[in-house]
Amino acid sequence: MTWVEKIKQAIEYIEANLLDEITxxxxxxxxxxxxxxxxxxxxxxTGYSVGEYIRFRRLTCAIDDIxxxxxxxxxxxxxxxxxxLESFSRAFKRLYNCSPSNFKKGSLNHLKxxxxxxxxxxxxxxxxxxxxxxxxxxxxxxxxxxxxxFVNSVVSVLRSLGENVDYDYVCAVxxxxxxxxxxxxxxxxxxxxxxxxxxxxxxxxxxxxxLGYKVAHHLKGxxxxxxxxxxxxxxxxVPVITxxxxxxxxxxxxxxxxxxxxxxxxxxNPFMYVNEDHDEANDDTxxxxxxxxxxxxxxxxxKGRIIVIEGKCEKPSKEEAFTKTLNLIKHLISDxxxxxxxxNGLAAHKAFANALLTYNWEDNFEPYLNVMxxxxxxxDRQYAIKFLYDNDREDLVKYYEKIxxxxxxxxxxxxxxxxxxxxxxxxxxxxxxxxxxxxISELEKQAVELM
Numbered sequence: 485m486t487w488v489e490k491i492k493q494a495i496e497y498i499e500a501n502l503l504d505e506i507t508x509x510x511x512x513x514x515x516x517x518x519x520x521x522x523x524x525x526x527x528x529x530t531g532y533s534v535g536e537y538i539r540f541r542r543l544t545c546a547i548d549d550i551x552x553x554x555x556x557x558x559x560x561x562x563x564x565x566x567x568x569l570e571s572f573s574r575a576f577k578r579l580y581n582c583s584p585s586n587f588k589k590g591s592l593n594h595l596k597x598x599x600x601x602x603x604x605x606x607x608x609x610x611x612x613x614x615x616x617x618x619x620x621x622x623x624x625x626x627x628x629x630x631x632x633x634f635v636n637s638v639v640s641v642l643r644s645l646g647e648n649v650d651y652d653y654v655c656a657v658x659x660x661x662x663x664x665x666x667x668x669x670x671x672x673x674x675x676x677x678x679x680x681x682x683x684x685x686x687x688x689x690x691x692x693x694x695l696g697y698k699v700a701h702h703l704k705g706x707x708x709x710x711x712x713x714x715x716x717x718x719x720x721x722v723p724v725i726t727x728x729x730x731x732x733x734x735x736x737x738x739x740x741x742x743x744x745x746x747x748x749x750x751x752x753n754p755f756m757y758v759n760e761d762h763d764e765a766n767d768d769t770x771x772x773x774x775x776x777x778x779x780x781x782x783x784x785x786x787k788g789r790i791i792v793i794e795g796k797c798e799k800p801s802k803e804e805a806f807t808k809t810l811n812l813i814k815h816l817i818s819d820x821x822x823x824x825x826x827x828n829g830l831a832a833h834k835a836f837a838n839a840l841l842t843y844n845w846e847d848n849f850e851p852y853l854n855v856m857x858x859x860x861x862x863x864d865r866q867y868a869i870k871f872l873y874d875n876d877r878e879d880l881v882k883y884y885e886k887i888x889x890x891x892x893x894x895x896x897x898x899x900x901x902x903x904x905x906x907x908x909x910x911x912x913x914x915x916x917x918x919x920x921x922x923x924i925s926e927l928e929k930q931a932v933e934l935m
Contacts, residue, residue: 848905
């Protein structure tokens, strides 16, 4: 079903319930579309906000009742949802420049706001459909302190559904502010995607549950089936998150629409601006366009995932959310291996330090890029502090204040801008950096003992 048909359904619902209480949420629920996205579409297509449309229609119908003279103006005010005569009179006067009583007495000409009828037809070309959810929060790396693709994607998707969430809290309650991954040398010496959430998969469902949402976590499967999963969700006004694609090198992508019957996906990801990873021109909506999205990076092994939001679930209390997240954090720090080929937690800090001191390389670019990518995990440690403090764990706050300070030192020792290639020509230069990694590991070891 296209977005035009959705707006038609919305107008039909409003007209059928004009005398009842109508909210953006109730209309969105009736047409099975996210309220915030629906409101943007409604305004773009009709030229009026939902509130304006309802108000103008009710006042037009009120005129008919006034002219018939069977009801008092007070009764008419109540009939059309106004709490009292004063509020009805103010709304009436703003639109018609006279009071309801003066209108009743006179024979003033008036404009009637009739139900909007939408006729939309595109002729010619191939029979292809396009649908998208407009105005999602952009997912990029413009904020140098908030670089986690998965966290930014979750924030963008949930804000489109009307949730007031921010990066800092989502980063903490998801466990992202406490996780570290590093590839095992037998699998990949320099895995520049160590920071990807797929290496700590227990985070994914936990994140949404803590925020009051139930998700289905689909492994990459048949193309037509995967395409239908995404299209069905977009048609409901709910964005989708893909992991390990669909843009090359991406941790996660927000999928906000589709074109050509789902053969092209639209959305956001920081790599959409990197020619080596995405050389297809962006859509006129501002979202990326990705053809052949089911192949390439998304098709490597079984890593590709599609995260579909199925609806709301009971949101845990603050205390329950903290207890469950703290239990998750223990695993993230203590469990050495959560995904094939990856060290995690304490073992990952040590593996990272060991790699910089013992691996051999011919091109300094490889270890330098690895340092820059891995640093995203340490950058997020700062968001652990407020989360722990807000949950009365000052004992843990002390540790993470030290860890966050050490993480800042990492970026000072090896700048995040490829300006220090010479450091990698001599491993002695890397020892101070590795010493900090081991200090962070020791501090987290002590912290987890208090959890």
